[in-house]
Amino acid sequence: MGVQDDRLPRRTRDDAGAVRSGILALHRTTGLPVVFGGAVSGGAHDRLHITELVGTTTDSLDGLVVRHGNGLGGKAMAMARPVWVSNYPTSASISHDYDKPVSREGLLSILAVPIVVRRRVRGVLYGALREPLSLADRVIGSAIQTARDLEQDLAVQDRADEALARSRPDTTTARWEEVRAVHAELRALAEQVDDVTTRDRLREASLRLAAAGLSEPNTAPRPILSPRELDVLSYVALGCTNAETADHLGLMPETIKSYLRSAMRKLDSRTRLEAVNTARRTGLLP
Template sequence: MGAPTPRGRPPNVPRDDAGSVRSAVLALQRTTGLPMVFGGAVLGGAVPGGGQDRLRITELVGNTTDSLSGLVVHSGSGLGGKAMAMGRPVWVSNYPCSASISHDYDKPVGREGLLSIVAVPVVVRRRVRGVLYGALREPLSLADRVVGAAVDAARDLEQDLAVRDRADEALARARPGTSTARWEEVRAVHAELRALAEEVADAPTRDRLREASLRLAAAGLDEPDASPRPALSPRELDVLSYVAIGCTNAETAGRLGLLPETVKSYLRSAMRKLDSHTRLEAVTTARRAGLLP
């Protein structure tokens, strides 16, 4: 099969975690070409106190049966459970004969015909949030390249989840009120979301973060404006969001990982599109257009 088995979001699995695991599974299949790649998110893994003891496998590529779809793996049980408990990658070259793991899931694994399997935990802030698996239907040792690719995919997923956590925390701080101090916090969160979006490798995640920043910006409008908004590029808006909270060009460059001259170039372009002659005028115009909070 060339795409994950379509599944709804399981109960207690954070929507962002499940979606991120799906993207990571697809990326791992593309980079390794393994006949089967699968994974899942830990139930309640993104919720403090939500527990890290159970994983539900929801994303599968290359499966020939539904035996593993929806399977709940407990910490310490089987290969994936061992990876969860130890917090590090584990692999076997002949699953049914391995003495290093428990065999709680031999039946579903056997129905799928998997023999050589690697399981890599996804760990964010010392919490296991998911597991990625890659497998062969032959009793062969997995190449270092394949194991390395699985580890890299897990690390990329960890980074995306960490960024999303920071974005969620930033949004939680943004409670628009009437005070100037409160709006300054909203504007700082908006700039932070713009910067976080650039740190995410997953395009859908990046788009969602940018959309969240636009919703914050629109919250500053007394009434929706039906007129077309100036078409600023994402980077122009990133730069302007930091200028709006009082950052210098050098500070903006540091926040966004750009050169100061590059920041100046983006700012000049944004000012031209906003028909503004000063930084302050550009910020004011962008706020009136609903581009900045």
């Protein structure tokens, strides 16, 4: 795998990390011998930085910068849809700006799938063979699905980043209600992603947000609630009914009741309000 370049903007580095997961998934699901890709950096002219590689035998592609519209990946970026060729050197459907590095690696049949989030190309996943063969529909379909899954995770991460950006703790009641709403949103977003690393990051962000509401550091052991118990309590703290909480979290109302009872027991609380107050006092909720 390539090495993350700290000189790139933070968002590009974050996207590169997501692409890294996508490359590994692409290699696993398609069985293609060579897979690679990278994130797109913004600016006047978008450019793709190839940083993630599996199965390559040379360094010709590592660090390659692909410009919008140029080559197979640049075409995928410009069209915002997958493109592929079965014999790269003789293909008349693409420009040949990158023939030299592609030739050094010996790639002939190549697929490029863009990662598109909110109509913006954020990266490109490539898969390749060293023979001039047509790629099977199953392989192309798996590659496209891998990109779609990655797009969903990036979209959720974007929403989480935006939610955190809106949450600047303030002493006014209105601002604290916004912080609490953001906290609940982060908890709910975490359950929408399949990527374990992203889900853990969202949960950790929600815990940091909750701890920020303490007037002084909490040194006492915090009650241990399961992620779902804390998800439920986050919406209960906003004044949501069981039915409303179930709607937010995609669960049945009876399931919400069960999680809430369990959380109240662990917090040694007899009422919903008492449970919320205890959770806030111990830094589990903002």
